[in-house]
Amino acid sequence: MKNTYQDIVSFIRQLYNTPEGFIPLHAPVFTGNEKKYLSECIDSTFVSSVGKFVDLFEEKIAVYTGAKKAVVCMNGTNALHLALLMVGVERDTEVITQPLTFIATANAISYCEADPVFLDVDMDTLGLSPNALRNWLNTSTTKQINKSTNQQVTVNKNTGNRISACVPMHTFGHPCRIDEIVEICNQYNIPVVEDAAESLGSFYKGQHTGTFGKIGILSFNGNKILTTGGGGMLLFMDEELAIKAKHLTTQAKVPHPWAFVHDEIGYNYRMPNINAALGLAQFEQLPEFLRSKRLIAKNYNKYFTTELPRRIKDSTPRPNLIFHISEPSNASSNYWLNCILLSNIEERDKFLKHTNENGVMTRPSWRLMNELDVFKDCERDELINAREIANRLVNLPSSPIVDNHE
Numbered sequence: 001m002k003n004t005y006q007d008i009v010s011f012i013r014q015l016y017n018t019p020e021g022f023i024p025l026h027a028p029v030f031t032g033n034e035k036k037y038l039s040e041c042i043d044s045t046f047v048s049s050v051g052k053f054v055d056l057f058e059e060k061i062a063v064y065t066g067a068k069k070a071v072v073c074m075n076g077t078n079a080l081h082l083a084l085l086m087v088g089v090e091r092d093t094e095v096i097t098q099p100l101t102f103i104a105t106a107n108a109i110s111y112c113e114a115d116p117v118f119l120d121v122d123m124d125t126l127g128l129s130p131n132a133l134r135n136w137l138n139t140s141t142t143k144q145i146n147k148s149t150n151q152q153v154t155v156n157k158n159t160g161n162r163i164s165a166c167v168p169m170h171t172f173g174h175p176c177r178i179d180e181i182v183e184i185c186n187q188y189n190i191p192v193v194e195d196a197a198e199s200l201g202s203f204y205k206g207q208h209t210g211t212f213g214k215i216g217i218l219s220f221n222g223n224k225i226l227t228t229g230g231g232g233m234l235l236f237m238d239e240e241l242a243i244k245a246k247h248l249t250t251q252a253k254v255p256h257p258w259a260f261v262h263d264e265i266g267y268n269y270r271m272p273n274i275n276a277a278l279g280l281a282q283f284e285q286l287p288e289f290l291r292s293k294r295l296i297a298k299n300y301n302k303y304f305t306t307e308l309p310r311r312i313k314d315s316t317p318r319p320n321l322i323f324h325i326s327e328p329s330n331a332s333s334n335y336w337l338n339c340i341l342l343s344n345i346e347e348r349d350k351f352l353k354h355t356n357e358n359g360v361m362t363r364p365s366w367r368l369m370n371e372l373d374v375f376k377d378c379e380r381d382e383l384i385n386a387r388e389i390a391n392r393l394v395n396l397p398s399s400p401i402v403d404n405h406e
């Protein structure tokens, strides 16, 4: 009887039409105007933070996502840092987030000298659970009036610290229950910063992820659905905030043809024109990338729900104990990284070993943030689902295939 894991390797090799050699988890595809725009950018000499490509890239992403304005950054991590500063995250405050995320989410909170609070995720969305959020806010916080601003704030009963923001993340591109999260946070006067680093092209109830909270952020790292080499973006529904963000990302320089005047502490966070040139060419291919990634997900889903169980019946692990995670209800996912759940951590590790030794790159989920030394003392709830997912989840190769392979 053919081994279940070898069957999966063969399926992935067939899907990617790669009978031999290495299959990466996610490789960028450059089949559009990348070289043309890059050489146009070099010829213009405007390769740094001013130029037509940065402005155009911002406009295109704003229109596509439905944000009122988009502001480029050097990467998703500094977009998050700035977003947190802008909503008032500061020293000795706390920021609610999920432990199942890339470390950038938690690091950005630390850059503001605030502490993360890690709450559980939902099994179906892999993102912050509105129930966990509601429960923790009900039991662990109290509302107070800030005497200097006369505004209601939410304070952690144990530490006395203000809850200054909530950062849900759309894990592997699957939208979380963001409308509920925003509604709960509004009741507690907590601003939401959406970490949509992985979810460009993902919509929840018809609205693009990253546009529900006060600020959303995107990443254009080399492994994302669309890349600028390195890059990030802030999404705003409030134009005033966007103007302020652009000011802060450009060293807070007061616009003037020659004078160098800076009216507050700013940052050198603006994406260079040359990266935006790459981004614009990539953006033109986004519909094609999305089409391909959704088709790949459909193929994985069909394979794991019908083909594999039919072919391999009496093996260990039982193929019907391997689940492909589909887009949650009410959502259209970009399926940035496909993922499956194995039956337990031992099977997960055997699967990782077999696939990687056979040239098919697979990866476990991130180590939960609360298990890392730097965040191990942070407040958290029971994290029942997050632990289960971290023990069982594996990401599968998900690069877009630009040829039609249906």
Ligand SMILES: Cc1ncc(COP(=O)(O)O)c(C=O)c1O
Residues within 6 Å of the ligand: 075, 076, 077, 078, 101, 102, 104, 105, 169, 195, 197, 198, 219, 220, 221, 230, 231, 232
């Ligand atoms: C969830 C999440 N947040 C933030 C980031 C940070 O983005 P960047 O690598 O562009 O700094 C990433 C990706 O890298 C991410 O996956």
